[in-house]
Amino acid sequence: MTVDDAAKAGPDLASWRRGVAAVLAKAQRKDAAEFGATPDDHLVTETLDGLGIRPLYTSADELPEPPLPGSHPFVRGADPHRDTIRGWHVTCRFDGTGDSVHDDVVGALENGASALWLVIGRGAITVDSLARVLDGVYLDLAPVMLDAGSEVATAANAVLSLLDERGRDERFDRATARISLGAAPLTTAFARGAGSARESIDMAAAVSLAQAALARSEQIRAFLVDATVFHDAGASDTQEVGAACAAGIAYVQAMMAAGMPAADALSQVEFRFSVTDDQFQSIAKLRAARQAWARIAEVLGAPEAGSAPQHAVTSAAMLTQRDPWVNMLRGTVAAFGAGVGGADFVTVLPFDAALPPGSMGISEAFAQRIARNTQLLLLEESNLGRVLDPAAGSWFVESLTATIAAAAWEFLQEIERRGGLDAAIVDGWLGEQIATTRGARDQAVAERRWSITGVNEFPDLGEKPAQESAGTPLIGDQVHRYAEPFETLRDRSDAHLARTGERPRVLLAPLGPLAEHNVRTTFVMNFLAAGGIEGINPGPTSLDELGSAAKEAGTTVAVVCGTDARYGTEATEAISALRGSGIGTVLVAGSARALPEDALTDDARPDGFVSARMDAARALAELLDQLGVQ
Template identity: 55%
Template sequence: MPIGSESGTGLAPDPVPEYAAWRKGVAGVLAKARRVDAAELPDEPEHLLDETTYDGLTIAPLYTRRDELPEQPLPGTFPYVRGGSATRDPQRGWFVGAFAGTGDAEATNRTILTGLENGVSAVALGVGAHGVAVADIPVALRGLLFELAPLTLVAGPDVTAAAARVYEVLDGYALTDRAQIQVGLGAAPLTSAFSGAADIDLDTALAMAAGSIARPETVRAITVDGIAFHNAGAADAQEVGAAVAAGLAYLRALTAAGVDISDAFGQLEFRFAATDDQFATIAKFRAARRLWARVAQVCGASAFGAAPQHAVTSAAMMTQRDPWVNLLRTTLAAFGAGVGGADSVTVLPFDSALPVGELGVSESFSERMARNIQLLLLEESRLGHVQDPAAGSWYVDALTDELAAKAWEFMQELEAAGGYQAALESGLIAARIAETAAARGSDIAHRKTAVTGVNEFPNLAEAPLSEQARAEASAVRYGAAFEALRNRSDAFLAATGARPKALIVPLGPVAEHNARTIFAANVLASGGIESVHPGPLTVDGIAAAATDSGAPIAVLCGADKRYGEEAGAAVDALRAAGIATVLLAGPEKAVARYSGTQRPDGYLTLRIDAVAVLSQLLEKVGA
């Protein structure tokens, strides 16, 4: 698109005439940062600031009227991008979900009623291995006003018996308009087949769905669980595309069993993960509705394409280390899901990656914090008072459009492979998601992607985790590799009384070494290695500092010019003092020419594989 007004050229004027000035400013900043002449930059230098998601989408640094898209139809109208309902209560917003199921029915009932009295408006009941016994369901649900609080079962292979028991409770519940009662049975055989979770088989789920259709309540038997893909490492478009492919497989199976297409759509609901990438989360829920609406349109059932969406804050993004940061993560995730139009949102407790009581806080406190995150968003920020408040945002609309296209492309790839079940059996779904998980893992290991409190800004002063917590570490979580290093440090501390140590050797004045000393200490701490920082050292003082520290590792920190003058002698002094491993903060080219007889053993730079380097350092010190 041309820059500025092009009067007389036959070209339309630029909708953002200020864009040329902004582009010139960007070029100036980039030229200065890269130490090049602005003329050496591309014609559109702003694209050097583009970011690429794991789905391959390009995120631009600025969105303007150039990116404007046609306004989507109103909420409750096909293709439901702006929301599935035109009549959602603005005083309520989305449903505030919470899980209950301790194994004891009376305690579970108290949890449910206490939650409902304090802001919860949707209940997920754990049954069997997930919570109360099937026979105790009536006790657990005693006092629940079903028309006000939707109920979802989390029952795995016990869902058939659990559903029968819930129906018995509902049959004795007095209500004239029984369609107000919303129940989700939670059967998820196709997505459970991917995750390996115990569940009923597809034929049993189809039979349950047929029985649900005959009920006077609004019952949906099947949950299409996108979280199964998310927890395996899927990117957003992969999660949505795989979920839609699974939903399509359910539709085919239901209609093949004789269920009318409109009734088949009425038996499905979706569950997706909400992450701390708030804009991606907003776009994901909007894009997922668009895709499912398109499926309904192709099936000739456009009016039934607004399946309910349940959001659960991502378990993969949660951390065991510095877990209080999880409060911020889940707040962003709940915000994204709510603004994105999820019908209900469940926030995981901030300490959900740890055993109960690990932090010395009660389970009720953690549950209250999770609940109140949503209540603050709904009742103080009043986010639920406007449907699809992100609509009209050039960024959100563009991201929704691009994410929907990429998710549809992934779904089509699965369809071309024979459909969801064939793609599952062939390993295609797992292979594609594994590629994304590996790319994300590499970015985290190289600290290109920050996990606050884990690979960035770690807090070595926090109490070591219990053996139970270390044993329960999950590979699903993004920070798991770094937390495994911290576990090794904790074990070393328990065995020796001290953490693994490394001596920071600052060369020159503070202005020269400060950035690299902070960087080195941060990297070391992410692997559980404590830094000993004696302050600026001369070459003559290095040996004494090394002896006093008792550290087997040293890291030289200074400016490149200073390295050329002093690094050689510093390495020699550290070797002579008995330091076994000497690293240098900076690239190897910084010491291409120096007078020392020995070279550093390694180099700490911004993009090293920190997990691999730190693991090797821990091995060297016996951790």
């Protein structure tokens, strides 16, 4: 083979691995042969579930092609004839906090929404007002999801009466009307244990609703498996899918115990999942959930009934209060993942959902419009709904789907071994498992291995605090948001600023020219800003000038920044100079290996180091304590 022939053939796996070994060898100062035949094993990253994500997937990872959409196990979707012009249902959530819910509902439908999610009892929407809220809404065109808590039965009766009234018009097509009653006794019970105030009807009452729904000619599903409650508590993707399937099994078993055939019972269940800004995880999770549920239907002897609608909601836990405009980007990526993953209904939460209404000085209508238009842009400009399961055939996505499905199935089996979901909730086992995952995620966020733009990475220290508002955020207190530890530090800084007129400060002591120290001074400035601390950078400063810079900064904490080589010749003198100028705490940017132990005297020994993999949240909290920030 000539050089030209090799170029035409493209790179091969062996040459790529040789390149990987060479890069790793240079970075770790080792011999390339030490990394073995598969050096890319050293680049594998793990999810919170411990699932390995490889840096490269090839035809060697290819799996058998899943059946087409509409065929068991429904990995590629349940509906082979979905309207590709409409795509998924753009589902808007209404909780009745606006001045005119009816006008808001109609306006949303007129401007691109195609399904409604009505939260009853939280605000202006009540059971008695449902007919008024839905006045003029074509119920045979726009699906309606009820979220009525303990009022599920009365809300269901109100909607069924409305359907009967509409049914007197021969133009109304009952067969195309889709109503979700939203009975969720098990997931609501878990959410209450996590601090939610929501309630639900008991299992017997929910089964009665399912029996009534089956007798109707409309498409009505009584049971909702709201897996977002597991996600909001901190669950991983496999835990969310496994627990959701366990809830679905419990519902189906209850209906079958009441005399309902398996296929009919399966037709009464639908799912709601969270999707995040990790688009591939979201895509694979939705596909894996369909596969797992189809397997359950197969075991029950009704594989053809193993498809259940999926409602994907952008994650409440990923939303931030700091730099909330970035939430628009998070919502866009999550909606993309939901659409590509095959969700039947998608809801994008408003980007300010983690803040009290009005605290950003914008209208609720604006935030709702942005949330709705996020999906419309994906559908109408990117044409994302034109292809069913566009991720099919991707070696990475198919592998990740299979891996999540297998891990979720193991988690489901463990729940069943413990007596089912209700028992796992009551004895605390499920909560403990999710708490362990939440702790691992919190640690990753604290160490900034899990990046949150605008919070623990690239924070805007000059950001104005949100306006005070007496309202309640759309997201409840039971949601464990990823950004909270750092936002708490920023709140402390804001309070200090309001009280004293200035931010807490830390002096940066750059060593050498800008080209040498710029990387570390930039890193430290970003690190400090994540905790609401202002970094004072005097620029290239000689050792003789450090004393005056320390006095001008008006702080008792300094961070020495420079290259390892520069530390070897100047760090000890810089530390001594800073201490002599009244600096009580001196830190060094980098690792402890940069300073030779035998060259450090007691007065030139730093108090600590600022490095990439430290527990930044804890270190920043300690710095605020040292700086006297209450």
